[in-house]
Amino acid sequence: MKVGGLFAGIGGIELGFKNAGFDIEWANEIDKNACITYRHNHKHTLYEKDLNNLAPKEVAPIDVLTGGFPCQAFSIAGYQKGFRDDRGNVFFRILDFIDELNPKVVFLENVKNLIGHDKGKTFERIIHELETIRGYTVKHKILNSSEYGNVPQNRERIYIVAFQDEYIASKFTFPKPKKLTKRITDIIDSTADEKYYYTNSRYYEQLKDEMKNKDTVYQWRRVYVRENKSKLCPTLTANMGTGGHNVPLIIDSKDIRKLTPRECARFQGYPESFKFPEQLANSSLYKQIGNSVSLPVIKAIADEIKKVLG
Numbered sequence: 001m002k003v004g005g006l007f008a009g010i011g012g013i014e015l016g017f018k019n020a021g022f023d024i025e026w027a028n029e030i031d032k033n034a035c036i037t038y039r040h041n042h043k044h045t046l047y048e049k050d051l052n053n054l055a056p057k058e059v060a061p062i063d064v065l066t067g068g069f070p071c072q073a074f075s076i077a078g079y080q081k082g083f084r085d086d087r088g089n090v091f092f093r094i095l096d097f098i099d100e101l102n103p104k105v106v107f108l109e110n111v112k113n114l115i116g117h118d119k120g121k122t123f124e125r126i127i128h129e130l131e132t133i134r135g136y137t138v139k140h141k142i143l144n145s146s147e148y149g150n151v152p153q154n155r156e157r158i159y160i161v162a163f164q165d166e167y168i169a170s171k172f173t174f175p176k177p178k179k180l181t182k183r184i185t186d187i188i189d190s191t192a193d194e195k196y197y198y199t200n201s202r203y204y205e206q207l208k209d210e211m212k213n214k215d216t217v218y219q220w221r222r223v224y225v226r227e228n229k230s231k232l233c234p235t236l237t238a239n240m241g242t243g244g245h246n247v248p249l250i251i252d253s254k255d256i257r258k259l260t261p262r263e264c265a266r267f268q269g270y271p272e273s274f275k276f277p278e279q280l281a282n283s284s285l286y287k288q289i290g291n292s293v294s295l296p297v298i299k300a301i302a303d304e305i306k307k308v309l310g
């Protein structure tokens with residue numbers, strides 16, 4: 001079963017499908033730094049360009065088309081102008097690829113709020129395009145990585161799986177919840193490089209006062225620290241480490257520090273064998289991991305897709 005990946009980032013969806021036994025044929029990504037990481041870890045063809053400049057006829061045939069498409073793609077202006085005319089809206093570019101490649105399965109991932117966006121109209125339109133216009137049968141579900149991926153990260157995402165064949169779709173079910181056995185303490189290293197510590201920060205005394213537990217992850221929001229009571233890492237986001245959005249904090253055996261990019265990758269279920277290019281700044285790595293997916297959740301869904309496709 002061959003897979004083509006749109007909005008590939010560092011290739012989390014592609015890796016999840018590969019781990020489930022699919023063959024990745026090609027992928028597309030526009031971001032230069034994400035492509036550097038991608039090439040460090042994947043051998044297949046990566047088209048490094050704006051999807052709007054990649055012709056659907058240019059790519060090899062596939063059975064499954066995937067895409068964790070950017071959520072900011074939907075603008076109210078888009079609706080007013082009429083969807084089809086809004087060439088900036090990359091969702092419609094996915095449809096061009098579906099029309100040309102005719103995949104058996106389309107797999108999409110997005111933030112949970114996609115469902116409620118623009119009073120539900122955005123989601124309705126997505127379903128309409130896939131079901132009514134193109135005849136796919138669509139199944140979707142919001143899954144939390146901590147309940148379905150055995151990673152201690154609170155990350156709710158919507159997964160949309162569209163099948164060309166109605167009977168195959170009827171056999172498909174989303175994966176069952178998995179017991180969470182991995183703890184935060186299994187993920188964090190006992191110490192890290194000096195640059196991750198807050199020891200010399202002007203907020204250090206306040207942080208020390210407010211952070212007491214070693215088995216949880218804290219969110220530092222300029223003036224206050226929030227402890228995650230459920231012993232989960234808060235959702236890792238693409239903007240962590242930029243502006244007012246800090247990388248989550250922990251207490252290790254030495255002191256208070258932020259998570260390293262490697263630890264963030266573990267919270268997404270990435271294996272140690274996944275390589276981060278040395279030439280990239282940490283800010284870039286945090287963004288790439290926050291933008292990515294929880295690998296075990298993708299693999300679990302891909303396993304179910306594989307079962308029904310036979």
Ligand SMILES: C[S@@+](CC[C@H](N)C(=O)[O-])C[C@H]1O[C@@H](n2cnc3c(N)ncnc32)[C@H](O)[C@@H]1O
Pocket residue numbers: 007008009010011012013028029030031034049050051052068069070071090288291292293
């Ligand atoms: C939410 S991220 C997906 C991350 C991916 N699932 C992963 O595991 O790393 C969306 C990605 O779409 C890319 N992107 C946005 N607009 C694009 C475009 N017009 N053409 C190609 N890629 C685009 C962004 O650079 C970003 O990496």
